[in-house]
Amino acid sequence: MRTTLFYRGEELIPPEEAQRVTQSSGNTRLKAARQHAGYASQQAFANALTQAAPRIGLGAMEVSVRQIRRWESPAPPWPRADHQRLLVHALQMPIEQLGFTAPWQNSEPAASQAPSNAQPAPSAVPAGLPLPQPTAAVQPPTIGADYTTITVAHRRLYWSVQPAHLHPTVAEHTRLGLHLLAETTGVARRLLATALAESLLLAGRIEFFDLRQPDEADATYVRALQAAGEANDPLLGAAILAHAAFIPGWAQHRDEAAERLRAARTYARRGPASAEFVAWIDAVEAECDTRCGHPKDALRAIAHAEDILTTGSEHRSPEWFTWFSPVRLAAFKGNTQLKAGRYAQAHDTLTAALEALPADEGKQRSVILGDLAAVEVARKHPDEACAHAQAALDQLGITWYATGMERIREVRQGLQPWADTECVRQLDDRLYGWQTTLSALRR
Structure with missing residues (x-):
């Protein structure tokens, strides 16, 4: 009989302990949905x-913490009918997607083994993400590392590959990871779940920032949080929750964004998080506050982030934390100063950020x-505004970024008083040319 070996770092651990590691996180699907709901x-x-x-x-009924604890245990009981109504109402998800198994389904084949003729759309992230429990270690112990290698490649490709081309590949990768979870146990399963959570986070980032699909991104972040819970990775959980805060923040739902950010900070403390990671959460708060019409609060959050970066910490950022730097914080600050009406400060901050921005950060370049x-529109300098907008369109022609194009469209609206000038007409010719218009409609 073959014995499967598991490792924690360099340490060999028995299969029984590996199984306990796998099952220790409980009903991660309900826990993730609860936290995502705030x-x-x-x-x-x-x-x-x-x-x-x-x-x-x-009517009047009381739900205790003990009851929540039972529902989030590794073997949650099937909720009674009134509790099901409460859970569905509060979390806005079907009861079947919250980690519960109906008593009459116990004798049916596992979902991971049930044949299905219905295939999801190639570009869609797996719906619901019912994380399958391991049945047997069919896959070799190297499967987690092998799957992670592809995830790391996608992480790098994000900065240069067109999002409409990359997203279907990332979504298919998450689907593969979901299937492999059913065939993986122990430490390999935890590694696999970690990489799956990162892949889902990347898919959500593309959906929100690049394709402007906030509803799809919100659902994807829930699935990412479920996978991070399976991996028991608090920093990944913090990153997912902070990204999820952008969605209500951009929709000007400030309280909901603040609740998600509080959850993100709680997870970051468990990490523990690096100074850069904590400063990034402050930057997310600043952008949400700016979008919600509170630029002064946003500037205070940015000042706090700058202090944290100056002080530093002994903790290092994880390898997947690639979307933030002091230059990006300066870009956040410049945008906030712009919205606060501090145009001279915004000009200086943004100019310095543009000069310091690495050459390979094309998406951020279009935003700056x-x-x-x-x-320049606010300072009534249409020629300078058009010159920056033209440069942004040059960058978008190389690396598409929906967020950057939104900035240019807002600029064009502000340029309407100078619509008859030559520079604005040239911008219109570029902005509404055949190729640009068709690309925008496709995306």
């Missing part, structure tokens, strides 16, 4: 369910150029 603690969730009961016609153009 309930950072079991007590907060219990209070919310108790308060919601009368509003949906269930768009903000510089907006500064």
